Amino acid sequence: MKKLLINIKEQKQVSYPIFIGEDILFKITSLCDLSKYSKIAVVTDKVVEKLLLKNSRQFLPENSFIIVLPYGERAKNIDCVEEIWRELFENGCDRKSIVINIGGGVITDIGGFAASTYMRGIPFINAPTTLLSQVDASIGGKTGINFNEIKNLVGTFDQPKAIIIDTSVLKTLPEREFVSGFGEIIKHGLISDKNYFEYVTSKKPYEFTQEELVGIIEKSCELKGSFVGEDEKEGELRKTINFGHTIGHALESLSFETDKPLTHGEAISIGMVAESYISVFTNLLKENEIGIIKNGFVHAGLPISYKNIDEKRVLEKIKGDKKNERGLTNFTLLRGIGKSLINQKVSSKIILDALKKINEL
Numbered sequence: 001m002k003k004l005l006i007n008i009k010e011q012k013q014v015s016y017p018i019f020i021g022e023d024i025l026f027k028i029t030s031l032c033d034l035s036k037y038s039k040i041a042v043v044t045d046k047v048v049e050k051l052l053l054k055n056s057r058q059f060l061p062e063n064s065f066i067i068v069l070p071y072g073e074r075a076k077n078i079d080c081v082e083e084i085w086r087e088l089f090e091n092g093c094d095r096k097s098i099v100i101n102i103g104g105g106v107i108t109d110i111g112g113f114a115a116s117t118y119m120r121g122i123p124f125i126n127a128p129t130t131l132l133s134q135v136d137a138s139i140g141g142k143t144g145i146n147f148n149e150i151k152n153l154v155g156t157f158d159q160p161k162a163i164i165i166d167t168s169v170l171k172t173l174p175e176r177e178f179v180s181g182f183g184e185i186i187k188h189g190l191i192s193d194k195n196y197f198e199y200v201t202s203k204k205p206y207e208f209t210q211e212e213l214v215g216i217i218e219k220s221c222e223l224k225g226s227f228v229g230e231d232e233k234e235g236e237l238r239k240t241i242n243f244g245h246t247i248g249h250a251l252e253s254l255s256f257e258t259d260k261p262l263t264h265g266e267a268i269s270i271g272m273v274a275e276s277y278i279s280v281f282t283n284l285l286k287e288n289e290i291g292i293i294k295n296g297f298v299h300a301g302l303p304i305s306y307k308n309i310d311e312k313r314v315l316e317k318i319k320g321d322k323k324n325e326r327g328l329t330n331f332t333l334l335r336g337i338g339k340s341l342i343n344q345k346v347s348s349k350i351i352l353d354a355l356k357k358i359n360e361l
């Protein structure tokens with residue numbers, strides 16, 4: 001088992017461990033001291049409960065109980081937050097209680113949000129169970145829900161007490177969800193480390209051995225930790241990890257109106273291709289590099305286009321994004337593979353041109 005430490009420099013005293021290893025979820029009480037908490041509320045979804053928590057009595061303390069939400073992005077809403085708050089209250093949770101989020105990014109986002117607002121904030125631990133949440137969503141302290149059909153419109157910054165990454169739980173993850181995690185992994189390479197980009201796109205996701213996969217999870221946790229550790233709130237360095245997300249989030253939200261919703265990793269892959277085009281149109285990225293980027297996503301099994309999008313509606317969604325400042329659309333762009341540039345203001349015309357590209361591909 002490996003233990004990483006995330007240090008939040010703005011708040012010198014805040015640091016928390018990330019435990020990474022096989023079968024460690026079931027050893028949670030030996031990794032984290034849960035004896036000091038009055039109640040332990042586990043937040044999970046239906047699928048994860050069935051797969052991982054059937055024998056939870058054997059590894060969770062007596063004073064714990066489980067809150068089960070529906071699965072998937074549609075559960076990331078205010079009604080489910082209310083459900084968590086209600087169950088916390090009805091089960092007698094007080095300021096000395098703790099929440100443990102066991103699930104994918106939806107659960108770590110919503111469970112973290114409910115914990116950080118209940119009684120003005122109680123502590124929480126993340127135990128991410130999808131690849132995407134292990135390498136990205138569970139780290140960094142962003143919590144939140146979707147509101148008014150805009151992704152993550154309401155949320156808080158609140159750091160978990162610890163993160164427990166049990167790599168053996170990935171065995172049951174459907175292939176599409178596993179590949180989705182590579183969307184964020186490839187992003188980590190694109191924004192900061194060319195060698196890492198080349199390595200993680202050198203094989204198809206399923207061709208990496210278990211040992212190599214654990215190495216990738218550790219490296220991505222370190223990279224994400226280095227961005228958010230420097231800068232907990234949406235300051236400068238942290239904006240780097242938004243690459244692909246301005247357009248990606250708009251596509252993700254709109255796809256929920258169709259019968260073929262995108263996963264988060266799929267949406268940001270298309271978003272990264274579109275934002276790479278913006279990088280080319282603004283003379284930051286070379287034309288030939290976009291080919292390498294697209295091949296990387298295709299090789300991983302991730303989409304690079306989105307047919308029949310209503311470009312104007314995507315633009316409307318983008319305008320509602322909280323990354324906008326004073327009406328201007330703020331992008332993180334690439335100035336080469338492994339090099340990013342934040343705070344790039346882009347006109348609607350260039351955004352529309354990039355959307356046309358991903359509509360055509």
Ligand SMILES: NC(=O)c1ccc[n+]([C@@H]2O[C@H](COP(=O)([O-])OP(=O)(O)OC[C@H]3O[C@@H](n4cnc5c(N)ncnc54)[C@H](O)[C@@H]3O)[C@@H](O)[C@H]2O)c1
Pocket residue numbers: 045046047048051071072073076103104105106107109129130131132133136137138139140141142143151152169170171172173174177180263264265
């Ligand atoms: N806070 C952040 O910094 C951050 C970063 C990236 C993404 N996110 C958010 O994360 C969410 C996406 O996360 P996700 O891709 O994990 O989605 P998810 O939580 O919906 O999980 C995907 C599916 O996998 C199932 N599942 C979970 N663990 C499983 C397992 N071990 N075996 C089998 N099935 C399992 C879930 O029930 C769900 O159906 C999005 O809402 C996105 O906005 C947040």
Ligand SMILES: [Zn+2]
Pocket residue numbers: 136184245264268
């Ligand atoms: Zn993301």
